[in-house]
Amino acid sequence: MKFIRDGLDKVKPHFEKGGKWEKFYYIYEAHDTLLFAPKDTTHATGAQIKDAIDMKRLMMTVIISMIPCLLFGIWNVGHQHFLALGQDASFLEIIKIGSIQVLPIVVVSYGVGLGVEFAFTIFRKHPVNEGFLVSGMLIPLVMPATVPLWQVALATVFAVIIAKEAFGGTGMNVLNVALTARAFLYFAYPSQISGEVWTYLGDGVQAVSGFSGATPLALGAEAVANGTNMMSAINSFGAGWADNVYSFSNMFFGFMPGSIGETSTLMCLIGAFILIVTGAGSWKIIFSVFAGAFGMGLLMNGIAANGFMEMPAHYHLVIGGLAFGAVFMATDPVTAAQTETGKWIYGFLIGILTVIIRVLNPAYPEGIMLAILFMNVFAPLIDYYVVKANKKRRLQRATV
Amino acid sequence: MSKTIKLKKGFDINLVGEAGKKLAEVVQPETFALKPTDFPGMQMPKLLINEGDDVKAGSPIFYDKKNDQVMFTAPVSGEIVEVKRGAKRKILEIKILADKEISYESFDQYSVSDVNNLTREQLQEQMLKSGVWPQITQRPFGVIADQDDTPKAIFVSAFDSNPLAPDYDFIFKGKEKEFQAGLDVLTKFTSGLVHVNINGQGEVSQLFSHAKNVQVNKISGPHPAGNVGVQIHHIDPINKGDVAWTVTPFGVIQIGTLFLEGKYDASTTIAVAGSEVANPQYYATYQGACINKFVEGNLNSDHVRYISGNVLTGEKIEKDGYLGYAHNMITVIPEGDYYEMFGWIKPTTNKLSFQRAFGLLANTKKKFKVDTNEHGEPRAFVQTGVFEKVMPMDVLPTHLLKAILAEDFDEMEALGIYEVIEEDLALCEYVDVSKHNIQKIVREGLSLIQYS
Numbered sequence: 001m002k003f004i005r006d007g008l009d010k011v012k013p014h015f016e017k018g019g020k021w022e023k024f025y026y027i028y029e030a031h032d033t034l035l036f037a038p039k040d041t042t043h044a045t046g047a048q049i050k051d052a053i054d055m056k057r058l059m060m061t062v063i064i065s066m067i068p069c070l071l072f073g074i075w076n077v078g079h080q081h082f083l084a085l086g087q088d089a090s091f092l093e094i095i096k097i098g099s100i101q102v103l104p105i106v107v108v109s110y111g112v113g114l115g116v117e118f119a120f121t122i123f124r125k126h127p128v129n130e131g132f133l134v135s136g137m138l139i140p141l142v143m144p145a146t147v148p149l150w151q152v153a154l155a156t157v158f159a160v161i162i163a164k165e166a167f168g169g170t171g172m173n174v175l176n177v178a179l180t181a182r183a184f185l186y187f188a189y190p191s192q193i194s195g196e197v198w199t200y201l202g203d204g205v206q207a208v209s210g211f212s213g214a215t216p217l218a219l220g221a222e223a224v225a226n227g228t229n230m231m232s233a234i235n236s237f238g239a240g241w242a243d244n245v246y247s248f249s250n251m252f253f254g255f256m257p258g259s260i261g262e263t264s265t266l267m268c269l270i271g272a273f274i275l276i277v278t279g280a281g282s283w284k285i286i287f288s289v290f291a292g293a294f295g296m297g298l299l300m301n302g303i304a305a306n307g308f309m310e311m312p313a314h315y316h317l318v319i320g321g322l323a324f325g326a327v328f329m330a331t332d333p334v335t336a337a338q339t340e341t342g343k344w345i346y347g348f349l350i351g352i353l354t355v356i357i358r359v360l361n362p363a364y365p366e367g368i369m370l371a372i373l374f375m376n377v378f379a380p381l382i383d384y385y386v387v388k389a390n391k392k393r394r395l396q397r398a399t400v
Numbered sequence: 401m402s403k404t405i406k407l408k409k410g411f412d413i414n415l416v417g418e419a420g421k422k423l424a425e426v427v428q429p430e431t432f433a434l435k436p437t438d439f440p441g442m443q444m445p446k447l448l449i450n451e452g453d454d455v456k457a458g459s460p461i462f463y464d465k466k467n468d469q470v471m472f473t474a475p476v477s478g479e480i481v482e483v484k485r486g487a488k489r490k491i492l493e494i495k496i497l498a499d500k501e502i503s504y505e506s507f508d509q510y511s512v513s514d515v516n517n518l519t520r521e522q523l524q525e526q527m528l529k530s531g532v533w534p535q536i537t538q539r540p541f542g543v544i545a546d547q548d549d550t551p552k553a554i555f556v557s558a559f560d561s562n563p564l565a566p567d568y569d570f571i572f573k574g575k576e577k578e579f580q581a582g583l584d585v586l587t588k589f590t591s592g593l594v595h596v597n598i599n600g601q602g603e604v605s606q607l608f609s610h611a612k613n614v615q616v617n618k619i620s621g622p623h624p625a626g627n628v629g630v631q632i633h634h635i636d637p638i639n640k641g642d643v644a645w646t647v648t649p650f651g652v653i654q655i656g657t658l659f660l661e662g663k664y665d666a667s668t669t670i671a672v673a674g675s676e677v678a679n680p681q682y683y684a685t686y687q688g689a690c691i692n693k694f695v696e697g698n699l700n701s702d703h704v705r706y707i708s709g710n711v712l713t714g715e716k717i718e719k720d721g722y723l724g725y726a727h728n729m730i731t732v733i734p735e736g737d738y739y740e741m742f743g744w745i746k747p748t749t750n751k752l753s754f755q756r757a758f759g760l761l762a763n764t765k766k767k768f769k770v771d772t773n774e775h776g777e778p779r780a781f782v783q784t785g786v787f788e789k790v791m792p793m794d795v796l797p798t799h800l801l802k803a804i805l806a807e808d809f810d811e812m813e814a815l816g817i818y819e820v821i822e823e824d825l826a827l828c829e830y831v832d833v834s835k836h837n838i839q840k841i842v843r844e845g846l847s848l849i850q851y852s
Contacts, residue, residue, distance in 0.1 A: 001741050004741075005739055005741075033744070033777060034744075035741060035742070036739040036740060036741050036742075036743065037739065037740040037741075037742075037743025037744045037773075037775065037776075038739065038774070038776075038777060039736070039737045039738050039739050039773070040737075040773070040774040040777070041705075041735060041736050041737050041772040041773060041774060042736075042772045042773075042774055043716075043837060043840075044715060044716040045715050045716070045839070045840070046713075046822075046826075046829060046837055046838070046839040046840055047711070047712050047713075047826055047829040047830045047838075047839065048705065048707050048711045048712070048714055048716065048731070048733070048772055049413075049711045049712075049733065049752075049770045049771070049772060049830065050773070050774050050775050050776070050829075050830060050832075050835065051752070051753050051754055051755060051775065051830055051831045051832070051833070052748070052751035052752060052753040052760055052762075052775050053753050053754075053755040053757050053760060053775065053776070053831075053833050054744050054775050054776025054777070054833060054835075055776060055777070055779045055782065055833055055834065056744040056745065056776070057744050057745055057757045057758060057759065057760070057776075058755075058757050058782075058783060058833055060744075060745055060757075060758055061757045061758035064758055127777065127779075129779070129780075130779075131782070168780075169780065170779070170780060170782060171779065171780025171781055171782045171834075172780060277756065278755075278756050278757045278758055279755050279756045279757065279786070280757055280758075282784075282785060333782055333783050333784045333785075334782055336784070338784040338785075338798060338799075339784075339796065339799075340785060340788055343785075383799075387796060387799055387815070390794065390795075390796055390815070391814040391815065393794060394639070394794075394814065394815075394816055395814075397637060397639060398639035398640060398641075
């Protein structure tokens, strides 16, 4: 591998100060450091040795934890496609349809996002941040398989520029980048990201008779609006073409329509396991989001004014994107609360708000996206009070 | 009331090359040096000697313009061979070519019982002029104590939990009398107590555990349990306006020797350790020794870094560099200036990491050979929660560091800058995924507050 290193060393002077491609130094640096961990050594004073971890490894760990969700998502897109058409298909056919739908979204998200990142490293003269590697994977996973690619591109550009670079790049952003992309589409192009968009059917094909693309959340909204019995709607849903598609176990495993990566609670839990074991994600946040949602679900059960409120609390944990949001979005260290006590409060409030938005606000069928964005904004406030308590302890000590 | 404190947070960095408990016979280095840069807060050193002058051990070499009472004195007798200066004629090193037989400047000598009858003024006068005063460090700020202060307490940490740190029981063996005399002297300076903090794990030499007229506290836990700042935080924390002093056991013994024997005794036992030292062991020498005699022909490889002090708080020096004033060891580890293909993601079992991100599979309980590679590039603060795991104090490191970077004085104060010095956050610097120079940032914050 020495010839690659030699090649890099040979072109390096052109990118350094005074070289002809000086402007592109950070783009060169990004590629160099991707191939080779740099040879920089510790400073003459201060810690003479450093931990083997670096930002690239940390971010890569998060991406690895999302792979189960991605793979399952590819399969599930194909599975839902054939289910809706009423056809039997082999595993390979399912994967093929899924890949054709999903991979272009991933490619567009990464391509466009990294393009914007590179442009900013040139204009703003800062190193390429590894943060987008995670956002670039998160964006496809929270899109419906049917989303037009140009919308993915537009949303990515919007999110990277407005949610991140405007604040100074990774580490300074207030809002979760991937969720900003989704929220952008949600409000700018609602017809492509809400309603019955979750199942990819294909052009010129006829769905099986009795097919409906409604998600459990949509059934819930209907129960609130029309006073129908939600649980019986869920249990009888899909009769004739996909019996028991919304049984609890089916929803836990994720064999249901939804955004590409979020349907399977099991895969999210595998991701959570990886994040927690590697220390890349906070178990406090993940646990408290689930606990908050479950607790609020129980409270709703207690009120039980309509069909959605009567839905057993544990259903809240498997329907919609709650698990995915709790594991991958809420744990984003930059936009979450940064104090350890704050993380508990932050997580609980996300869980509680999600259920409130779901059940009490039929205009927005899914609450997790808005709940996380809302709490992103409030995280500094939570931290403010946690830090204030720390200061107060110090002051009180002085007077005794 | 003696206290027992058990700490849970922190991280023991286990490295190969621990010094074996034997004292090596070695020819003494030819030169010794005093470095004004070793003293944080030094304003402007004023020289009292010229090149070519002969000095005795304990002869004044320079003083700080800020406080002309505190003398910095020669560790050995001999001839001043060079005053090395840097940019703007800043004094870097004052080198002394040592005599074969050390002769001492004579100071007043007392018996053990007489020491107890001396007043603070008498003690102070001798301590200031003899050169032992700089052993007393003031908290907050970690600078040399002001002789006009009366601290609320004085703290002595009787163990060093840093990586490869020397074993105090071994290096101070047989110094019971001097240690006790030093403690007796220090009790005259405080309105409160003198605290001796001993390691709560394992056997501790009676030298420390049977110290009299002081409060002996037991501290246990991983590093930084041995850091005096952490101990103070749990025993008698420093609030705004408080002044506490800290002295190392070496300093206490030096003070005791000054009064019992009437001489400035800079003799010390240092550990020479690290993975690249062929024969890691202890050496008897004097403060400020040139390290060449200890490392020459004693190395496993050529491309190494010489560190005066330990790997967390030490300083890079040259092969013919000098031991820092407060340092009790030399560490030699491999220099890490190499590229590693896909080194940022390759799974590995032989890279030490506190964190457990993908591919970092090493068992941190075993001993590691660690080099000086940065392992990454500087980034903004991203990861949260990890500093808190290595900081056994009720201080929020990230918020404190951000307050310093923003030069927000009120925030720094409220977040506890008075309680920390560089070494207390050294582990944060080690574990930081964003590779900030945290100890440097802490010193900047301390200077901002101190001179505001």
